[in-house]
Amino acid sequence: MDAHEKYKQYLVANGPQLQDTISDAVAEAVRADTPDPIKFVADWLSRQAGASNGALTHAGGAPATPASPGKDLPPHIPAADREPTANQFLTYETYIFDCDGVIWNIAPEDTATSVATINLLLRENKRVMFVTNNSNKDRAAFVKELEQKKVDFGGISHEKKLGMMISTAYTTASYLKERGLRRPFVITSDLGLLHEFAHVGITEYVTCIDKTTGQLLPEFDSVRMKGGTPEIGELMDTPAYRDVDSIVVGWDIGLTARKAVMAINYIKWHEEQHKLEPGYKQLPLIACSGDAGGVLGTTTNAGQKMKVRAIGNGAMCELVARSFDPPIQWLDMGKPSDALLSLLASAYKVDMSKALMVGDTLQTDIVFGNRGMMHTLLVLSGVTTLEECEEAYDKLLGVRPDLQKPEKTALFR
Numbered sequence: 001m002d003a004h005e006k007y008k009q010y011l012v013a014n015g016p017q018l019q020d021t022i023s024d025a026v027a028e029a030v031r032a033d034t035p036d037p038i039k040f041v042a043d044w045l046s047r048q049a050g051a052s053n054g055a056l057t058h059a060g061g062a063p064a065t066p067a068s069p070g071k072d073l074p075p076h077i078p079a080a081d082r083e084p085t086a087n088q089f090l091t092y093e094t095y096i097f098d099c100d101g102v103i104w105n106i107a108p109e110d111t112a113t114s115v116a117t118i119n120l121l122l123r124e125n126k127r128v129m130f131v132t133n134n135s136n137k138d139r140a141a142f143v144k145e146l147e148q149k150k151v152d153f154g155g156i157s158h159e160k161k162l163g164m165m166i167s168t169a170y171t172t173a174s175y176l177k178e179r180g181l182r183r184p185f186v187i188t189s190d191l192g193l194l195h196e197f198a199h200v201g202i203t204e205y206v207t208c209i210d211k212t213t214g215q216l217l218p219e220f221d222s223v224r225m226k227g228g229t230p231e232i233g234e235l236m237d238t239p240a241y242r243d244v245d246s247i248v249v250g251w252d253i254g255l256t257a258r259k260a261v262m263a264i265n266y267i268k269w270h271e272e273q274h275k276l277e278p279g280y281k282q283l284p285l286i287a288c289s290g291d292a293g294g295v296l297g298t299t300t301n302a303g304q305k306m307k308v309r310a311i312g313n314g315a316m317c318e319l320v321a322r323s324f325d326p327p328i329q330w331l332d333m334g335k336p337s338d339a340l341l342s343l344l345a346s347a348y349k350v351d352m353s354k355a356l357m358v359g360d361t362l363q364t365d366i367v368f369g370n371r372g373m374m375h376t377l378l379v380l381s382g383v384t385t386l387e388e389c390e391e392a393y394d395k396l397l398g399v400r401p402d403l404q405k406p407e408k409t410a411l412f413r
Contacts, residue, residue: 093354099132101360101382110381133289133334137192168288168334188250223256289334290314336368
């Protein structure tokens with residue numbers, strides 16, 4: 001059989017799978033709007049080839065996320081044996097810490113452990129970075145909160161401190177600026193995202209809160225899709241709400257049907273008004289993060305301590321995306337997206353092979369580290385429980401931290 005015949009037979013046997021995989025790679029490149037699509041697609045396919053089962057998970061309109069890391073999966077090690085020694089922990093070059101569930105919004109003793117560990121790394125002149133999917137605050141506010149938690153930055157300048165902090169409010173603002181998007185409709189309940197927009201010169205945004213006080217605007221007092229004052233159609237036709245060029249979904253503690261329906265109609269009306277024009281593109285839908293959920297705090301129910309779960313930023317964006325048939329695609333600016341991995345590698349010059357990602361959530365922090373071929377350390381003080389971690393092992397979901405730290409256990413005081 002000649003080479004041409006072998007090629008034809010191979011395509012017959014594997015063509016559909018190859019086409020789906022390459023389509024996913026191209027879709028990721030489009031979502032990231034990468035300046036070098038060939039390299040992006042090649043790197044993405046390389047990560048898939050390195051995965052043990054090559055599986056991808058698709059959540060409606062969400063970006064495809066590899067279910068397994070781009071490096072060999074560590075074996076199933078008992079939890080007691082996954083806690084790192086001090087020497088093992090100090091072998092890395094760069095340490096990337098999640099914030100919620102690792103440093104704050106956790107038990108005070110767990111915060112003390114994390115802060116003591118971070119201060120040790122800073123004294124050892126290790127490179128420390130903080131990456132959060134929380135878009136509610138700007139970087140300066142996060143740095144202030146780190147200092148309030150007693151993180152000792154020493155004599156580091158304020159600008160260098162900001163350079164250690166990557167929030168999805170910052171990555172989203174930077175993305176909009178790079179793409180020339182100047183008038184987004186922004187769903188948010190806090191000022192942090194708007195502050196980062198102003199920092200990069202984006203001031204003509206449309207949003208639901210007062211730009212100075214952060215208070216909800218009167219036109220959004222109603223939570224209803226229909227029956228508010230003014231009606232949504234009337235509101236969107238006023239000069240202050242026209243000419244939107246993108247939709248940004250931040251985390252909104254007061255998300256309502258009214259806000260979501262405005263985003264949906266901006267996208268749909270843009271399509272209906274411009275789809276026949278040459279070069280038409282869908283109005284960009286951007287989520288500050290792809291988190292499915294989160295934790296608001298703890299409570300007691302039937303005598304048992306329970307975590308109070310929250311709707312995640314990604315789930316909020318999915319509400320908009322799934323209001324179309326088929327669901328429309330959206331860009332994730334947080335962990336575990338390729339957009340954020342690319343930013344770490346290019347703008348921040350992080351050597352992923354010498355980096356440790358420390359987080360509390362399997363599907364964002366640990367997947368993020370796995371996708372970037374970093375080492376990973378899961379702490380159990382936040383979202384993911386020990387039972388959920390072990391279930392991921394038992395079901396071979398391909399989300400496996402290299403290391404693990406139990407709750408309320410001081411590592412390196």
